[in-house]
Amino acid sequence: MVGALDGDRSQARGCLVVFEGIDGAGSTTQLTLLAGWLRQQGVDLEVTREPSGGPLGAVLRQVVDGRCDLDAFALALAFAADRADHLGNRVNGVRALLDQGRWVLCDRYVLSSLAYQRGEAIDWDWLRELNRHALEPDVTVLVDTSVPVAAERIARRSSRVERFHEQAELERTRANYRSLVDAGDVGLGRLIVVGGDEDADSVFGELLAQFAPWFEAVAGAPGGAG
Numbered sequence: 001m002v003g004a005l006d007g008d009r010s011q012a013r014g015c016l017v018v019f020e021g022i023d024g025a026g027s028t029t030q031l032t033l034l035a036g037w038l039r040q041q042g043v044d045l046e047v048t049r050e051p052s053g054g055p056l057g058a059v060l061r062q063v064v065d066g067r068c069d070l071d072a073f074a075l076a077l078a079f080a081a082d083r084a085d086h087l088g089n090r091v092n093g094v095r096a097l098l099d100q101g102r103w104v105l106c107d108r109y110v111l112s113s114l115a116y117q118r119g120e121a122i123d124w125d126w127l128r129e130l131n132r133h134a135l136e137p138d139v140t141v142l143v144d145t146s147v148p149v150a151a152e153r154i155a156r157r158s159s160r161v162e163r164f165h166e167q168a169e170l171e172r173t174r175a176n177y178r179s180l181v182d183a184g185d186v187g188l189g190r191l192i193v194v195g196g197d198e199d200a201d202s203v204f205g206e207l208l209a210q211f212a213p214w215f216e217a218v219a220g221a222p223g224g225a226g
């Protein structure tokens, strides 16, 4: 058994698994499939996302939905501030959940800030520094989907014009993700990269082929997960 189900809550810290990818990549679908699989394995988990459901996340939702605009610096600060609250909130923060032995699956995390907020106007070291406080995840799953496929998925699911959805923006963000994982100097935990162009079940098969061996090693370790 893993995490909080083994009756030994004080021993095992939960694991933080984060999902990343450009808009339309299908990372939310993969998160949902992995959450179902982990629950079947007996893992007690919570699903969350960034922007978070907290007060700063609510402001950021207005921005990403195009209902208001924020200056690029303010936006980078706001995402980092939302993440700090999401992690540290004493009531339902991610750290508190992990300390209780629960696993947390989070849709978007630090890599989103580094891939999306990177820009000519923003000093790279400053952006890195802003996000340095964030707890390193145990696993990062990057769903790497080509821009035409992602753009088609976005077009199918919504007529809303969201801020980061233009093709050029998708290209730029995908290139940023790839250079971040290639550089390997951001703490991502165990990195899993899966191609996201196929149907959801095929992508999940690829994900599980990489995730399950890691999971078995962690779940089988003395003290359970973590």
Ligand code: TYD
Binding pocket: 023, 050, 051, 064, 079, 107, 108, 109, 110, 112, 113, 114, 116, 117, 164
């Ligand atoms: P998304 O996760 O796609 O949520 P929804 O399905 O509700 O549209 O949208 C969140 C957007 O916010 C996405 O375009 C990426 C962006 N974002 C950043 O720019 N920086 C960040 O740090 C985070 C967490 C998200």
